[in-house]
Amino acid sequence: GQNIDQPTEMTATEGAIVQINCTYQTSGFNGLFWYQQHAGEAPTFLSYNVLDGLEEKGRFSSFLSRSKGYSYLLLKELQMKDSASYLCAVSSNSGYSTLTFGKGTMLLVSP
Amino acid sequence: SQTIHQWPATLVQPVGSPLSLECTVEGTSNPNLYWYRQAAGRGLQLLFYSVGIGQISSEVPQNLSASRPQDRQFILSSKKLLLSDSGFYLCAWSVLDRPYEQYFGPGTRLTVT
Numbered sequence: 001g002q003n004i005d006q007p008t009e010m011t012a013t014e015g016a017i018v019q020i021n022c023t024y025q026t027s028g029f030n031g032l033f034w035y036q037q038h039a040g041e042a043p044t045f046l047s048y049n050v051l052d053g054l055e056e057k058g059r060f061s062s063f064l065s066r067s068k069g070y071s072y073l074l075l076k077e078l079q080m081k082d083s084a085s086y087l088c089a090v091s092s093n094s095g096y097s098t099l100t101f102g103k104g105t106m107l108l109v110s111p
Numbered sequence: 112s113q114t115i116h117q118w119p120a121t122l123v124q125p126v127g128s129p130l131s132l133e134c135t136v137e138g139t140s141n142p143n144l145y146w147y148r149q150a151a152g153r154g155l156q157l158l159f160y161s162v163g164i165g166q167i168s169s170e171v172p173q174n175l176s177a178s179r180p181q182d183r184q185f186i187l188s189s190k191k192l193l194l195s196d197s198g199f200y201l202c203a204w205s206v207l208d209r210p211y212e213q214y215f216g217p218g219t220r221l222t223v224t
Contacts, residue, residue, distance in 0.1 A: 004154075033211055041217070042218050043155065044215070045213065045214065048211060048212065089155075099213065100157070102154055103152075103153065103154040104154060104155075
């Protein structure tokens with residue numbers, strides 16, 4: 001089976017930097033993915049990591065350590081619109097390729 | 112460009128009634144298709160996925176079923192709804208060579224009363 005852990009809630013201030021951690025246990029790891037979900041809306045794809053290291057995409061960066069079963073999403077220059085739930089998901093190569101999602105981290109950005 | 116449609120947006124149904132949710136994708140051929148449910152306080156749970164017409168895989172045993180009658184159409188059904196079926200139902204698609212980069216539809220919020 002697969003197990004994904006991420007903090008339930010986090011708060012940060014506009015303009016600051018926040019790091020959202022995700023730890024996972026899975027067999028046949030194939031990649032780690034981050035999605036953003038605003039309240040009442042569908043998730044949107046942010047980034048994915050297959051190899052160890054940092055992937056940067058504008059204000060968002062995602063890091064992966066496969067040996068530690070650990071990833072983080074780094075958000076810089078926080079804006080009010082970044083208030084959302086951030087979902088960590090892992091894929092395995094067991095049969096068809098599917099994603100298993102964590103419960104998400106609700107990030108609240110305050111002025 | 113690709114778009115994904117889901118309807119209805121919201122639905123209130125009594126316990127024991129049937130269910131049919133529809134999802135269609137435009138602008139791509141032979142997509143992978145997925146049905147997820149997101150219940151209050153819980154993560155996104157994969158219910159069904161399909162890699163082609165008539166090919167359905169179920170992830171979680173339940174009173175729901177799925178069908179893919181056409182390449183870009185995915186239907187979620189139930190003969191008799193339970194209270195526990197309430198939730199936010201999301202359809203998603205991906206391309207065959209990048210199955211993990213999934214794009215979600217707007218979702219259907221189902222309340223079973």
